[in-house]
Amino acid sequence: MSKRKLSRQQRWRIEKIQAERAERAARRDTQDQDKLEAGEYGPEQPGRVIAHFGRTLEVSSSTSDRTYRCHLRANLDSLVTGDRVVWREGGDGSGVVVARSERDNVLERPDARGQLKPVAANIDQILIVFAVEPAAYANLIDRYLVAAEATGIPPVLVLNKSDLLPAEGGELRELLRRYEALGYPVITTSTQRIDGLDALHRRLTGCTSVFVGQSGVGKSSLIDRLLPDEALRIGDLSSDSRKGTHTTTTARLYRLPAGGELIDSPGIREFGLTHLDARQVTEGFIEFRQFLGHCRFRDCRHRADPGCALTAAVERGEIHPERFASYRRILDSLDHELR
Numbered sequence: 572m573s574k575r576k577l578s579r580q581q582r583w584r585i586e587k588i589q590a591e592r593a594e595r596a597a598r599r600d601t602q603d604q605d606k607l608e609a610g611e612y613g614p615e616q617p618g619r620v621i622a623h624f625g626r627t628l629e630v631s632s633s634t635s636d637r638t639y640r641c642h643l644r645a646n647l648d649s650l651v652t653g654d655r656v657v658w659r660e661g662g663d664g665s666g667v668v669v670a671r672s673e674r675d676n677v678l679e680r681p682d683a684r685g686q687l688k689p690v691a692a693n694i695d696q697i698l699i700v701f702a703v704e705p706a707a708y709a710n711l712i713d714r715y716l717v718a719a720e721a722t723g724i725p726p727v728l729v730l731n732k733s734d735l736l737p738a739e740g741g742e743l744r745e746l747l748r749r750y751e752a753l754g755y756p757v758i759t760t761s762t763q764r765i766d767g768l769d770a771l772h773r774r775l776t777g778c779t780s781v782f783v784g785q786s787g788v789g790k791s792s793l794i795d796r797l798l799p800d801e802a803l804r805i806g807d808l809s810s811d812s813r814k815g816t817h818t819t820t821t822a823r824l825y826r827l828p829a830g831g832e833l834i835d836s837p838g839i840r841e842f843g844l845t846h847l848d849a850r851q852v853t854e855g856f857i858e859f860r861q862f863l864g865h866c867r868f869r870d871c872r873h874r875a876d877p878g879c880a881l882t883a884a885v886e887r888g889e890i891h892p893e894r895f896a897s898y899r900r901i902l903d904s905l906d907h908e909l910r
């Protein structure tokens with residue numbers, strides 16, 4: 572009884588808060604409209620969302636190095652870091668975003684209720700970082716690759732801590748050759764060597780990248796080396812009263828001194844361990860694609876099914892047995908998650 576009453580009360584409060592929010596946004600929009608008509612905003616210009624805090628955005632201008640605190644016209648959907656926008660300057664370092672350009676792609680993460688929410692957009696490559704220590708294993712790499720394939724953003728494999736590799740290369744080199752044979756670019760890095768980041772710098776130039784990977788592989792160390800100026804990492808939002816609750820969780824876009832851009836947040840770094848469905852997993856193994864649709868049965872589960880084109884390809888040596896085993900393991904883990 573009391574439980575129900577409470578929930579109705581909560582619902583009423585939520586509705587009230589939402590109504591107030593909508594009213595505030597509408598008021599702000601009318602003010603914007605007045606200002607726009609009064610010519611208080613400059614001409615439309617392209618920009619990019621560097622960070623966002625609710626409906627306040629930090630937007631970089633494509634004509635200067637400055638960033639501007641902008642708000643969003645109420646008729647626009649929410650934006651994410653990396654979005655390309657059209658905005659107008661309002662003087663005093665502020666502005667208004669009036670339109671969003673089409674997104675090339677978007678990275679999504681489940682929110683607290685398990686619903687997928689966009690966290691960043693317009694990313695050119697996902698750098699999957701793994702290391703000699705903690706030892707990389709194929710199944711985890713495959714999981715990240717599958718998650719990357721599902722977004723349509725090309726993945727790049729980054730083997731960090733190459734200073735710890737045995738002279739003859741060991742099993743890890745063998746493993747990397749397998750991925751290279753599939754067409755994935757592989758680069759090696761070390762934060763312990765002067766020239767350890769050369770290949771990485773080349774990869775990052777001219778692109779927007781994100782780093783993902785297991786804890787301890789060296790993502791923070793790599794980013795520290797790429798953004799040596801601490802001010803670059805922390806940003807300039809100290810005057811924002813909402814800072815404390817948002818800066819650590821929302822994604823932020825950084826300009827790399829050597830060229831290129833990096834979008835980073837704790838949520839993005841953990842990307843890849845999110846939920847995938849069985850079809851995404853199957854299509855995420857890129858070498859399987861040519862065989863899909865050729866199984867005898869349309870609903871083939873690619874297990875012991877007769878006439879399975881995938882198991883036949885494994886037998887002919889056209890699919891690596893370890894990749895196939897890895898595929899099975901990822902599917903089994905999904906069944907487990909659903910239970």
Ligand SMILES: Nc1nc2c(ncn2[C@@H]2O[C@H](COP(=O)(O)OP(=O)(O)OP(=O)(O)O)[C@@H](O)[C@H]2O)c(=O)[nH]1
Nearest residue numbers: 731732733761762763785786787788789790791792
């Ligand atoms: N030998 C060696 N150690 C490294 C290298 N890069 C990072 N490390 C060390 O590896 C450890 C983990 O590095 P982090 O940068 O904290 O790793 P991370 O991926 O950011 O980890 P989380 O913050 O937990 O996600 C630290 O002790 C680093 O000093 C490297 O190239 N070579």
Ligand SMILES: [Zn+2]
Nearest residue numbers: 866871873879
């Ligand atoms: Zn099959």
